[in-house]
Amino acid sequence: MKRYPFCDLAATNAPYMEGIERVTSAVIRSGRYIGGETVDIFEQMLCRQTLPAGHCVGVSNGLDALRLAMRAVVIDRDLKGGEVIVAANTYIASILAIMDAGLTPVLADPDPVTMNLDTSRLDECLTTDTVAVMPVHLYGRVCWDELLREFAGRNGLFVLEDNAQAIGARAELEGLNGTNVTGGLGHAGAFSFYPTKNIGALGDAGAVVCADTGLATTVRALANYGSSQRYVNDFAGYNCRLDSIQAAILAEKLPDTDAVNAARRAKAGIYDALIDNPKVTKPLFTPSMSNVWHQYVVRVEHRKEFLKYLEANGVGYDIHYPTPPHLQKALKGVKHGPLPIAEMLAEQVVSLPVSAVTTGQDVREIAAIINAW
């Protein structure tokens, strides 16, 4: 039986092998393994790609990017706590970053169609303590519209995008900073280069981008023991620096962002055209780069049976995510209202193969397998 792997990172990185070997050798020979010119070049590339004339700080991973950005906001705005609105069906990292900065996550039940923040219900989450909103571009779909922009502006909220899953996606509308690229839409954007993301390192890596010079300086200091000047510590910071070797590898891969995303989008388009089974709800497909298809997520009511069927037919899959954050022990102390949509999604979502190792032909075959269920 033919097998359709969900994700095969060795195969994903194979086309970059020569470049990766060349740049990693150069880093090894340079004797500079943390920061330095390699990291500077990577940061400038991500800046150009995201926020013309902005700032970029390469950091250790996506969670650290989020928590450093959140803590920098607390420091720069001199906040004594506050609430941050975030979709309840996000990956737990978004929420952990809010809690880590001493802020309170306010879990919003998502829109069942976009599976992102329901921007028509943001006012229900607003209190006098709201200080920020964190749009998560979940599964690669842009979470940005006029309602969100207007809501943040009217209430003076800081907007931190969790852009771990949507590098290179474009909103249909400009952001606060006059760009339509995710990560540059809000006041700051956090990136993850975890190996499975659309652009992945060969280990952990992340980045924070923002337009504000003061905020970028605070993020950079926090990531380096709270220090901007050697042996002078202004904040009780962390060690969240980016390895030079990962920066060099990412500089090889970043120029391919649009091509990688276009390839994923083409596969999503094939699924969208071919999957035709009333028991399988397809994700909303729009003819633009407002979704870079980090995951192609369908919904099924009888998921256990469906998964068994996929296994029996060699189709790899994953569940993003089987338990919503509010039902995890780690969030025991976090208050929230009823979250029926987040809980329904956790029970019904299934991610199908859409990565670089899945060919168009594979996608056609998987669609046929699904239609025969």
Ligand SMILES: *Cc1c(COP(=O)(O)O)cnc(C)c1O
């Ligand atoms: C992957 C991911 C993160 C965290 O990134 P890491 O690099 O794994 O720390 C945060 N938020 C979302 C939505 C993610 O998918």
